Amino acid sequence: MQVILPILEFIQSILTKPAWIMGLFAFVGLVALKRPAHKVMTGTLKPILGYIMLSAGAAVVQENLAPLGTFIETGFHITGVVPNNEVVVSMAQSVLGVQTMMILILGYVVNIIIARFTKFKYIFLTGHHSMFMACLLSAVLQASGFQDVQLVIVGGMFLGLVSAMLPAVGQRFTEKVTDGDEIAMGHFGSLAYYISAAVGTLFAKDAEENSTEKIEVPEKFSFLRDTTISTALTMAFFYLVTAFAAYIADPAVVTKTAGGDNVIVYALT
Secondary structure, X not given: OOOHHHHHHHHHHHHXXXXXXXXXXXXXXXXXXXXXXXXXXXXXHHHHHHHHHHHHHHHHHHHHHHHHHHHXXXXXXXXXXXXXXXXXXXXXXXXXXXXXXXXHHHHHHHHHHHHHHOOOOOOOOOHHHHHHHHHHHHHHHHHOOOOHHHHHHHHHXXXXXXXXXXXXXXXXXXXXXXXXXXXXXXXXXXHHHHHHHHHHHHHHHHOOOOOHHHOOOOHHHHHHHOHHHHHHHHHHHHHHHHHHHHHHHOHHHHHHHHOOOOHHHHHHO
């Protein structure tokens, strides 16, 4: 008994850490595929480290989005939230981490079963989207009164179903873009893409002549093709505008938020 209790505590501790559950899931899959030891090690560590980095990155994003919310509320008298997947997931993990991981694992199992025995031959491999959806399901189902095993089963079944069926909805559009049927789109926002593709068929006659691929961007604007630069410029614009509006409405709030730093420099940073 003295030996068993520490082992049970060890197992229980691992199963309450989402990062370790992700690692165990990867470990079992790699062993089942009979991968060599060094690939099992790296393949197990990557999901663990990736999850930890995601959580750390989400904390940074949350910290930097908070002032923007303050500026908007002060400058425009609007009360609300700044939605961000990573931040929401990071905050929810502190409360529903185990439920999220259990839904994620069951969702993959259900997805594989559906792909094996139905006409929906799609395996959803966009891992971070699956985790976001698992987190959303755990929060929504708990708020709806579901608990423990019931929450995990309902959430996992739903996740597995949509993971297998969503790529099939617009596969005909995906085939046109990829020139083949070897790949499908794994994205929980894909319905919006499929709707836009359906609307695009109304202009199919002019598609070849007016393709965005043929648009020539002047060299002086080529920097906008760099997503890091374009995102930074866009966010800098929003921070400056909201900080300026907030400063006009209540300078004390902006000065306090900036921590004594120059407001313009703080907003840009």
